[in-house]
Amino acid sequence: MRYAMAIDTKKCVGCSDCVVACQTENNVPHGYCRDWVVEVVDGSYPNLELEIRSERCNHCENSPCVRCCPTGASHYVDGGFVMVTPHKCIGCGACIESCPYDARYSHPEGYVDKCTFCNHRVQKGESTACVSVCPTHCMYFGDLDDPSSEVSKALRNRKYKTLAPEAGTNPQIFYLI
């Protein structure tokens, strides 16, 4: 099993519902977030291109955060989730420094926190909070090894990219372009 997410940059309208859903679902402390939305404008007037992206931890297959962690607090669990165990984390910040996507933040209680791909929901057979609230249905979550999953289908039919491929992290979030 290899969980992944595909996000349609052509359908996303930047409403930030995914951000609020995550904050609510995961009790993210006020002022912080595990996912966020960026708007990228490319080109020079009048030939401008606009891309809206909902971003979060990429659950990288080759993640520098797990590699750098001195205590094993950052680790992989079955299905390719990258997780942090709060009572093992010493808050050294090595993982925050090493993540090319700035996906982690220091929780006010001291440990490091980030997107879990809603592991607790996925184990119950549900989808992630962000995916389930998206009003434009622009995000797909599922198992890459299962050809009939929504992600596999989305990736089969569309062109896609990952963020910062040059960092060699092998991200598991794919942006449909």
Add this chain to the structure above:
Amino acid sequence: MKEEIFISGRNIPYIDPSLNIWHWQIPVYLFLGGLAAGILFFAALYTILGKEKEMPTTVKWATFLVPVALVLGLVALFLDLNHKLYFWQLYTTIRIESPMSWGAWVLMFITPLSMVWCATYIKELIPKWDWKFEILNKFEKLAIANRKPMAWALLILSVILGIYTGILLSAFNARPLWNTSILGPLFLVSGLSTGVLLQLCGCRKAILKEKR
């Protein structure tokens, strides 16, 4: 030109805190750790080469700064942890992949070892020194008899201490300018040269005399 803005950032003031997760404590430690590694490396090297007599500053006196530097460095590192009470989790595991893990273990051994090293020379520095307890006298004798093996251990540990910080930073895929294999050797060399410089400062008088 590419312009990137956070649309969802307005009510999330801490949306991009990552660049300031490390503070002044880290550079302070990097300097002190490198300095300690440099001093210990040459002290150990010249002990192994049997030059204690000719080079007392390098082998003996300069090393008294090492425990001070290491303890201050460790305090700085501790201050920079965000989840301080859990720091002992470092010592529940050894992670070969994580340079910070080697660093934690090396510091655990090299700090007390450098103190023992100084203890074997303290009577030469302060002739009136008294250990008060008989057991400490015995321990001192044992340590003095084992200076050579201690020097070998210090030599190896000091190289790891000097290089691991560079490898640690170079393992960060997020920072392209750090993400290079030259950083480890660079940190080691800069630590060694700082150590040598300090030892040279200690021998200034002798050097001046020689020149005349």
